[in-house]
Amino acid sequence: MDCSIFSTSSKLLIFCTSLLFIIFFMCLNVDSVTAAESDYGLHCDPVVHESKLADEEFNISPFPGRQNGYYSGGDNVLNRSSDGYYYGPASKVLVFETHHVYKTNAEDVFKVEGNLIFETSYYYERSFSNGRGYYHSYSSDSSSRGALEFDLHGFWSRTTGKLCMVGSGYTYSKEGNVLHLAAVLKFNNVKSSSDINTLITGTMDSLNPADRPNYFEPISVLMFPQGSYKYxxxxxxxxxxxxxxxxxxxxxxxxxxxxxxxxxxxxxxxxxxxxxxxxxxxxxxxxxxxxxxxxxxxxxxxxxxxxxxxxxxxxxxxxxxxxxxxxxxxxxxxxxxxxxxxxxxxxxxxxxxxxxxxxxxxxxxxxxxxxxxxxxxxxxxxxxxxxxxxxxxxxxxxxxxxxxxxxxxxxxxxxxxTDNNRGQFQLQGLKYEYVETDKVNKSCPKKSSNRHSTEEHLDGYSQDMAFSMSIKYQKRSIGWGSSNPLAVGDQPQQRFPLLIPSSSSRPKSAGVESIASGSLLNISYKMRIELNNLKLDHGLNSFNQSSNGYLEIRISAEGVYDAETGHLCMVGCRHLRSLNGSTDCDILVNVHFPPLDSDRKGSKIKGSIESTRVKTDHLHFETLEFSGRAYYGSRAMESVWRMDFEMIMSVISNTLAIVFVVLQIFHVRRLPAVCPSVSFLMLVILALGHLMPLVLNLEAMFNQDSERTVWARSGTWLEMNEVVIRAVTMVAFLMHFRLLMLSWTARCSEGKNKPLWIAEKRGLYVCLPVYIAGGLITGTTRQHSSYYIEQTILGGSRAYAGLILDAFLFPQIIFNMFLNSREPALSRFFYIGITLVRMVPHGYDLYRVHNYVDMNDSYIYADPTADYYSTAWDIIIPMLGLFFAAIIYFQQRLGGRCFLPKRFRESATYDKLPIDSEEQSPLKSSP
Structure with a gap:
């Protein structure tokens, strides 16, 4: 009899016994929790006596469907301050959900079933539900919020206003173990009607012993009642x-x-x-x-x-x-x-x-x-x-x-x-009044424009008039800020979130009529600036208003915008918080917007903020210069078209790679004897080149990338194309992996394969030092990013990997040189086709730089983080690829050492044997 039968039976017996013990102890645990939470009389009878349940469900609840409130305590199960994902004060909000209210045999005593949810979210919003006057908190997933939920049942006395409930919930310990919690909840002032003086207060206490890990400290609760409220x-x-x-x-x-x-x-x-x-x-x-x-x-x-x-x-x-x-x-x-x-x-x-x-x-x-x-x-x-x-x-x-x-x-x-209130309704009839017209006329003379110029600028009503800016003082970067239009001319539509300008708001004066004529347009701005307090002069921080090393400056300005020259000149007022709402209106703001087509070349919005006070005045400050990126809407739409085009190019590129590798597979099947002569290192590089994008973007295949700009995510077209790109990349990887396996199988099945392995080994000894040295050289010459070191190293490594992939023929050249072979190991379609596939992105990058706006995180094809892209690299890499392809062509016709001096060519000679059968070795060494 086979002993393995007994061995299998014993293992099965041990497994079943262990499973029964686990189920038994789980049942004991559940029973103990159930017994604790069902013992209402022990914990709540002194508060509200337990009564026999009637069949009829009551239609009046002590709470609405969802009642919000606040809590304090219970830090050992509710405190998330130790989590590394949260910063700032924690939310201590709870939600009480009433599910059912039943009548009982006792008068004015009702049974209540519901849930108490402790929200520990750092994102808390309120919204009205069906206009009925109550609000609720919402979020996507309670598990990600760290919410703790209790299922409760108990009794409410409408006469005394007391509610007592028992129930259970669960959470996780720091070690990741499940902790079953049992609790008793007691509320006061739960009335059928309420007013401003009515507060619902109460406590939640743990029913577990204090020495158990599932014990929690008492939690106090406060809620503002919303049922039948009287103003x-x-x-x-x-x-x-x-x-x-x-x-x-x-x-x-x-x-x-x-x-x-x-x-x-x-x-x-x-x-x-x-x-x-x-x-x-x-x-x-x-x-x-x-x-x-x-x-x-x-x-x-x-x-x-x-x-x-x-x-x-x-x-x-x-x-x-x-x-x-x-x-x-x-x-x-x-x-x-x-x-x-x-x-x-x-x-x-x-x-x-x-x-x-x-x-x-x-x-x-x-x-x-x-x-x-x-x-x-x-x-x-x-x-x-x-x-x-x-x-x-x-x-x-x-x-x-x-x-x-x-x-x-x-x-x-x-x-x-404040400026932090967004998304609120705008009342009709709001107007803007220009009150600094005379000062604007004196400080902002109209600049002469070149009538023969074909440059076009923003028309003043565009939402692209809003911009972010980097602040410089004495050529040192000291902060950042934002500028948003408040009112523009007599535009009647609500083009901006804060104000509806009106034609009646224009002052009736000759000065304004002249300003509004021609290409000049009245405009008003709100500017918010954050400056490093350590780098400021006394005039900017006269009242020591800074906190945490930064000073917030808010400027409201009004002036004129010249659509012909793109020049904006305004008189500004700086809010002085320490002087009871006083303002400093001796400020001049100049902004120059580049032409609409200049952002393709990386042009920026430039400007200055200067004080017109005398230098001896305590509010005078030195001129601040600022600049901002000109992201124009028209160019953004072109960038959307560019992204679609790059998706198509990426699909075509990967499809061509599949075609060329399939042709190489047919080539080695037609000539089986040449298959062992293909460099393993080259095939590994090609396979990894298609595998790495799949690994780096695996999460993006299933989750929407929230870091992309909003306009790039307005529909599902982008996501669908990304899935197609990754699917084609996957097929390309599988084809390259198949070619690698064919070469491995052919070389391992060869009887006389020692020269091939020696050549592969020597090629590896040459290529690895070259790759390491190249990485060190390019790493020292590459500009370092201001981001974290880890991100910089990762980005540089990925770009260098792209460079190695561009030079994919280098291992095959070294392998042919040591083997000194004339075998047509690579199909012309393969090495020339793959070379062209690697060259086209660099040619496209040269075109893209001069014709499209630079948008971060929007590159699909010729991604700068996946290879070296610049004017110099876009010329060097294609030339290097063509040079390597030419060497492979001559090696397969004249020998692997054809480009070496004559004395190095014949250190070993190889006689080519007929390749009528796969059993014959393709190479034979002779001294």
């Missing part, structure tokens, strides 16, 4: 508008329309910059929070919680912070937050908000949070007219409803929206 504060003062607010003429503010409501205007988080009264150097009488936080917040954020059904009233979480970039995460610092409700005042075209403090909400616990002082008032309006001194589309003020000598009083604070 009690604004309802009392709605008819009075905003008592205590600054009176502004109604015509100075834009009104809402039937199609755009106040809910639409604030459906996203809105950030505002605060402007304190002069002399506010302490927070005691200037901050809504007094000395409690120890600093003056710079920014305020309005986060919409809920909008009423009539869409006239809203609820806000009003957060005061020192950072404007908080729209991508939700904080839970309620010590600097207010809860408010607002209503639209149609009489004065403004939003009136009554705000309350949130007391006893610490970072360690939210359980004791409650609504306190409600004497803070806010007014928000949308200016009807913008100018160089007021470029904000949303402005407002904050004040205290207390007397000046009362505790908690603070001075009036003005605020205006």
């Amino acid at each position: 009690t504060k604004v309802a009392k003062q709605f008819s009075q508008g905003c008592p205590g607010g600054t009176d502004v003429p109604k015509k100075s503010s834009l009104s809402l329309s039937r199609t755009i409501t106040v809910c639409d205007m604030f459906y996203r988080q809105t950030a505002f910059e605060l402007e304190y009264a002069s002399g506010c150097d302490s927070s005691k009488s200037c901050s809504p929070f007094g000395d409690g936080i120890g600093y003056l917040p710079r920014f305020m954020h309005l986060r919409t919680i809920q909008c009423s059904d009539e869409k006239l009233s809203l609820r806000f979480l009003i957060e005061f912070q020192d950072d404007a970039y908080t729209r991508y995460y939700a904080s839970s610092n309620f010590s600097t937050s207010l809860i408010g409700e607002g209503s639209w005042d149609a009489k004065q075209n403004r939003l009136c908000i009554i705000a309350c403090r949130i007391e006893d909400a610490s970072s360690s616990s939210l359980e004791k949070s409650h609504v306190g002082d409600c004497t803070t008032r806010l007014s928000v309006r949308f200016p009807a007219i913008l100018s160089i001194r007021n470029t904000s589309t949303v402005v407002g003020e904050i004040w205290s409803d207390k007397h000046k000598n009362q505790s908690g009083f603070f001075n009036r604070i003005m605020f205006r929206n």
Whole structure:
């Protein structure tokens, strides 16, 4: 009997026994968790007594379908700060989903089933759902967000407002093991109706022992209820508008329309910059929070919680912070937050908000949070007219409803929206008023233009008038910035995201009429600049406004643009934050846009920002020069066409490579004796040359490349062609690999193959040092990138690999030289065809450089990262390829050493034998 049978049976028995033990312990674990989470009476009976379930499902829920809130604690299972992918403060947001609510035999006691999801995402957005006034957070995949979800069930007492639930969830330990969590959740103030004073607070506690790895610290919860909310504060003062607010003429503010409501205007988080009264150097009488936080917040954020059904009233979480970039995460610092409700005042075209403090909400616990002082008032309006001194589309003020000598009083604070608010609706009727016309006429004289010039420039209404810029001071790079048009002439359409220019906004003066005539066009800009504080003179940083070593400068400018010369001249106003919204309007900005066809040659937008103050003035600063890349829309469309053309060229190139290698396969099948005479090193290089693009772009075959520009990803055409390119490349690789296997099989089957292996070995000894030396030489001469060292090395290695592939015939030449063979190992179609395939990209690169705009990450064919492409290399490489092809031609006719001196040619002679049979050796050595 075969012993292997017993061996197999024993292995099977051990496997089955192990599997049974694993299932048994898993069942024990599940049973223990189920027992813990189903023991409602032990954990929740003192809060809400368990009642017998009735069959009828209740149609009134203590929460809407999704109720958002905040949490604190539970860091050992919720804290993701140790992850290397996240930077900045963590979001501490939760979502409670109510699935079912059932009646019970007890009066006003209901069974509730739902989920509690702790979001740890750093990208948090709110949106309205079906206009019903509640918001929710969303993201693509909860696993990537690090969300922790609990399935819960329990009972709610409508009389006491208490809700107690038990349930379970799971997460992963740092070692990657699954941790089953069991918890009890307790809520207070869960009422059928609510107002501004109602806060839902509670705790979630672990049901696992403290010494177990699945134990977590207590979590405190705070939610702003949204079920049957009553606007009690604004309802009392709605008819009075905003008592205590600054009176502004109604015509100075834009009104809402039937199609755009106040809910639409604030459906996203809105950030505002605060402007304190002069002399506010302490927070005691200037901050809504007094000395409690120890600093003056710079920014305020309005986060919409809920909008009423009539869409006239809203609820806000009003957060005061020192950072404007908080729209991508939700904080839970309620010590600097207010809860408010607002209503639209149609009489004065403004939003009136009554705000309350949130007391006893610490970072360690939210359980004791409650609504306190409600004497803070806010007014928000949308200016009807913008100018160089007021470029904000949303402005407002904050004040205290207390007397000046009362505790908690603070001075009036003005605020205006920042440039970070995008995607909001634009109200009709917004106008721009040019107020610096006289100064523009004096500072910007019209330059004479060459009437015979055929150059064309942007027409002024193009979106290409917006540009990014690199700032230089005394020929040193000190920062960067962006410039975006705010208003352009009398263009009636909304061409820019911030403003709809109007013809009525043009001042009625002779000066303006002359400016608007001919090729000159009125234009207004908003410029934002970030400068390195260490490299600035005193005039730019007179008030020491920098943070983290960088100074932000914002300039609003207006002037004229000459479409004939591409010259833009503007008078600018610099915002001085430390002087209560004051501005420095003694600034001159000059910009020169290159012609429309110049960006093919790499032309740039150039300009300067200079102060017109005397040098002794403390606000005077030295001239700043800037430049920016001219990416014109027309050229971008040409680049899209170029990309399509390069895809076609790439497919044709790889298809021709397949044809030529197939012809080589037919060649070695027709002449089997020549197959061993093909260099292995050459075939390996060719095969790897088609394999490496597949490996480097494997992920891109299935995932969309988010790094490409948006215009290049407007449809599926690009992705489809990329798949075709990779499919053809795969076929080319398989054909080259097949040729390699044929050569290997033929050489291994030869009886007298020692001269072939010796020649291959000697060729390898020659080629490897040459490749290494070439890599070192090109690596030292190649310009180093400013990117990370790893990326630089990878990019240089890939380009050098392309150079080796261009010289693919070099190993065959060395192999023929050591073998001194005249065998026609390579078909003419193969070595000449592949050489031409490698030459064409360099010829195309010479054409592309002079005819297409340079767009990063948009090259499909002749990719500069995959080979050496420059004017010099585009000439050297094709000449080298033709030279190698010529050597192969003469070697296969005259011998492998035909190009060597005569004394080196005959160190060994080879007699050619008839090749009637594959059994015969093709070569015979003789002394």
